[in-house]
Amino acid sequence: MVVIKARAPGFRPRIAVVLGSGWGGLAERISNPVRIPYAELPGFPQATVAGHGGELWLGHIGGHAVAVMSGRKHGYETGAVDGMKLPLQTLKSLGCELLVQTNAAGSLRADLPPQSLMLITDHINLPQRSPLVGEGGSERFVAMVDAYDPGLRAQALARAAEQGCSLHSGVYAWAFGPQFETPAEIRMLALLGADAVGMSTVPETILARYLGLRVLALSLITNMGAGLSQEQLSHAHTLSQAALASHSASSLLAHIIGTLVLD
Numbered sequence: 001m002v003v004i005k006a007r008a009p010g011f012r013p014r015i016a017v018v019l020g021s022g023w024g025g026l027a028e029r030i031s032n033p034v035r036i037p038y039a040e041l042p043g044f045p046q047a048t049v050a051g052h053g054g055e056l057w058l059g060h061i062g063g064h065a066v067a068v069m070s071g072r073k074h075g076y077e078t079g080a081v082d083g084m085k086l087p088l089q090t091l092k093s094l095g096c097e098l099l100v101q102t103n104a105a106g107s108l109r110a111d112l113p114p115q116s117l118m119l120i121t122d123h124i125n126l127p128q129r130s131p132l133v134g135e136g137g138s139e140r141f142v143a144m145v146d147a148y149d150p151g152l153r154a155q156a157l158a159r160a161a162e163q164g165c166s167l168h169s170g171v172y173a174w175a176f177g178p179q180f181e182t183p184a185e186i187r188m189l190a191l192l193g194a195d196a197v198g199m200s201t202v203p204e205t206i207l208a209r210y211l212g213l214r215v216l217a218l219s220l221i222t223n224m225g226a227g228l229s230q231e232q233l234s235h236a237h238t239l240s241q242a243a244l245a246s247h248s249a250s251s252l253l254a255h256i257i258g259t260l261v262l263d
C-alpha cells in the first residue's frame, strides 16, 4: 500500500484485473500506466512461470481506473493456495469493487475449440482446497452461488455480441496441476459438468467473494483436454496457442472493462 500510494498518489482503482496466459496484451491497452514490479510490493508473488509477467499496472481502460496484475501465484507453485490473498486484500483496500480474472484453459467440449473464449458461469473446485482455511469468524463461510456475478456476465455477453465476437459460457474446473490431466480425468470432468479445465482462478474467486468483490472471469481456450485430440500438451503449446488468439481476446476484454456499468 505504502509503495503504491507513493508511486500513484491519490489513484483509486475500482476494478482489479488478473491477467493469465495469453491475456498480457490487455496491459498494453492501459492509458498512462504506472508500472510497479511485484518485487517492490510486499506480499505480491514472485513470478516462477514463463509467460506470466510480474508487474502491477495502474491506469485507465475506457472510463475506469484499473489495477491490473500481470501474473498470479498458482497453487501448484508451492502447494499453498492463498498466494493471492495479500495482493487481493491490497487491491480491495485501494478501492477495488470487482475482480476481473482471465486464464488459459483446456476444453472439454467439441464445440469449444482452441482459440475460443469462454465466460465462466460457475466453477468446480476439484482439489477441494480453500484459501480461507485458517480464517476465523463466520465470514469464512462464503456463499458461492452466483460467485461469477450474473449482472457482470450479462454485460460481458452484450458487449461481445455488439462486437460480433463469439463468447461461449461454461463451467471451469480447477485442476491443481502442474501436470496436465490424464484422458480418464478429462472424461471424468466432462461427466461432472465441466466445460473447461485449468490450474488457476478458483482460489482467487473464493478470496474475492470473501472480500466482497464481485467477480467476472474469462477463459481463453488453448487446447482440447488430454485425449480429446492428437495435440501434444505442454506449457509451450499453451503459450503458442494463447498467442494466436491473444489480440482478439485482449481487445474484447478492454472493451468489456472500459464500458462496465458498476452500480
Ligand code: HPA
Pocket: 104, 105, 106, 107, 175, 180, 181, 197, 198, 199, 222, 223, 224, 225, 226, 233, 238
Ligand atoms: N489443463 C489444465 N490447464 C490448462 C490446460 C489444460 O488442458 N490448458 C491450459 N491450461
